[in-house]
Amino acid sequence: MSEEQKRQLESKLWGIANLLRGKISADDYRDYILGFIFYKYLSERQHLYANGLLETESSKDYLTLKDPDLLEAIKDESLQSLGYFLKPEELFASITAKGNASTETDSNYILEDLKAVLNHIEQSTMGTDSEEDFNDLFSDIDLSSNKIGRTVKARNEVVVQILNHLNSIDFRLEDIESDVLGDAYEYLIGKFAAGAGKTAGEFYTPQQVSKILAKIVTTGKTKLKSAYDPTTGSGSLLLRVAKEAEVSEFFGQELTRTTYNLARMNMILHGIHYRRFNIAQEDTLMHPQHLDYKFEAVVANPPFSAHWKGDDHSLFNSDERFSQYGRLAPKTKADFAFMQHMLYQLADNGIMASVFPHGVLFRGGAEGQIREYMIKEMNVLDAVIGLPANIFYGTTIPTCIVVLKKCREHDDNVVFIDASGDDNYIKVGNQNELRDSDVEKIIETYRNRETLDKYSYVASLAEIAENDHNLNIPRYVDTFEEEEIVDLDTTAEEIQQLDISLKSNEAVLKDFCEELGIKTPF
Known part of the structure; x- marks a missing residue:
């Protein structure tokens, strides 16, 4: 990824953060934005890793995988290699799609589902080597907080809005070095710090x-x-x-x-x-x-x-x-x-x-x-x-x-x-x-x-x-700057010349005032 593409990624992520200005305080929306970016990253990483394991199987896309035996095998491999596990229906894209449901039979309410997913990411690591690294990792994302909306509907709309905007950004994890997204994340942290x-x-x-x-x-x-x-x-x-x-x-x-x-x-x-x-x-x-x-x-x-x-x-x-x-x-x-x-x-x-x-x-x-x-x-x-x-x-x-x-x-x-x-x-x-x-x-x-x-x-x-x-x-370090030496004789002459000029200007100004019939200012 070029430096220009990296800057574009940073700009897009910061643009999403700015969408929440005026709706949520800076200290609060920092936690939601950074937390959801991380959730998207974990999802895409899980999706890519699982697709790699499915290359020799008839089902090639993890997002549509239903086979329970394959899912269990991918879970075991994921916990060992990635340190966590997400089911296909728990991936960022799946939750975002549900947030866009607009029919009478399909609700776009996703807060409970999203909360369950974030909890499951942490729970999937219990008893494994990565448990300490994922324990309570999403504890700052409170989906029931009035800080993101006074009503359940308002909170759901804000979260759906954030997920949709993030979903439109391709992190391109298969094409980029790991530091690119990480550096963009660091860029956001710095921007939040500037206003904190x-x-x-x-x-x-x-x-x-x-x-x-x-x-x-x-x-x-x-x-x-x-x-x-x-x-x-x-x-x-x-x-x-x-x-x-x-x-x-x-x-x-x-x-x-x-x-x-x-x-x-x-x-x-x-x-x-x-x-x-x-x-x-x-x-x-x-x-x-x-x-x-x-x-x-x-x-x-x-x-x-x-x-x-x-x-x-x-x-x-x-x-x-x-x-x-x-x-x-x-x-x-x-x-x-x-x-x-x-x-x-x-x-x-x-x-x-x-x-x-x-x-x-x-x-x-x-x-x-x-x-x-x-x-x-x-x-x-x-x-x-x-x-x-x-x-x-x-x-x-x-x-x-x-x-x-x-x-x-x-x-x-x-x-x-x-x-x-x-x-x-x-x-x-x-x-x-x-x-x-x-x-x-x-x-x-x-x-x-x-x-x-x-x-x-x-x-x-x-x-x-x-x-x-x-x-x-x-x-130890002398940073004293010597002042320029002043030639007193030269300075005296300059003052005398200024005095002569001042008197000459006063005489001209006095003549103007007499012509206009007004008092002189001196």
């Missing part, structure tokens, strides 16, 4: 920031055993890593149920087999689900300065993630708690890159002590990258990327990059946005460990110690 206000940060990291993180953690590698995101959101960061290197397994954890569902859908839509990802729904700091693993690549965009149980001394006394630092991160600022968690889960040959508010670079107290321990005792800080303000949806604050490595090749210095200057981004609407050239400059500077005038500086550990382990970027 403060909640956008819960599920979406801007693509250019994702690209920076992914390129950093894949530095020097084309294959990764594992990638991990402890605050998974929509899964976009993990999927971005997969664009930079071949990843065997994906791991993640997400607290918000809706976003957790979105992440699993996103992984499957990108063609990631259910056996290759393990995403859990829980509080990462208090109930980590993957502590037995160490990961080669760790990426994250944690919630900025979130509250957590930083006054829970049992964590300090017994939790290996935090106990060695001497202090716990403040209960009103979990930034360092996330950083410590990610460092604990990082493999010896791995790289961690995560977004944080600038406060982690210079705040004192417990955070200052933890920061000093990481730099002085563990020597894991590899780079600090300052990003422009207002590039994240839902917040305008400037942010930074902190890069940690347990086994650093360059263990006597730290790279500081200030990519926040006006020349390092463009303004798009109300947001600032990094260009591809800006991203490449950041990555090249990090990988080459270069000192560039007013942009980057390679600081020795001794210099950082002299600054009391304060990592505030202006301490």
